[in-house]
Amino acid sequence: MILIVGGAYQGKTEYAKEHFGGEYRLLEKYHEVIRRQMQEGKNPLLEVRKLLELGENLVIISDEVGYGLVPMEKEERQYRECVGRVNCFLAGQAEQVIRVVCGIGSVIKET
């Protein structure tokens, strides 16, 4: 599994298609998946474990959402924290982690 993170509109998907098109299934906007799971009362950390157990060749793309002030609403605080923790977990499991800034990808982890 490969994890691609970065701010919104930084060219993460484009980077993914260019480098991993074909061999991998692209899972875009994973942070939104996490939000939906939380709304449905699911535990995103458990859900992501289940996803990885399927053993697919995945490129998971997620926004970095933790680079702002602590939100006023409790749900938003929990969401932000949860996306961070899921991304931490994914980074631990990933064979490669890429961070995309202004369209430029930096490989920050490689096994």
Added chain:
Amino acid sequence: MLYLVTGGSGSGKSEYAEQLAVRQSLSCFPERGKLYYIATMYPCDAECLDRIEKHRFMRKDRGFTTIECYHHPEKLSFKKEDVVLLECMSNLIANEMYQKEGQITGRGAQADRQLEERILKSLLQWKKQAGSVIIVTNEVFSDGMEYDRETEEYLRMLGKSNRFLAREADAVTEVVCTIPVYHKGKELVV
């Protein structure tokens, strides 16, 4: 030595900083100095208490001596064998600005002076005294929001502190999803 550790929320920066502090303490000053955890989160409500408890649990077997320091960092002093972990600047600055006992009472240029004279200078003093100082801070500057004047002033104070500390630091590391990204002094922390 001064190490600055930064990152977004939920990035694993605390875990990274704690490990760095323990490593420093073991490798540079084994069995002599103390390993201090300077806690800054004021227990204001159940959620804060929860976070405090979570962090206490995380570090319980790591040999830290915890000191609560919500403001007035000049009141603490250290020995040259000590390793000091300050967690974190975003709380310390908020406390200094918004709590009754806080030392940043002015705005604009006056706040700048108070920040430099009363807070940042004290942290440099720690750096001179202790063997290693590790300061955790927070990247809170990129949510594209426009805030009220008061909040913008807070962001300005924290940004100013981060730039000052990064200049003074021997190493600056940003933690991204648990992965250290080195901005300065990589050879000192790898």
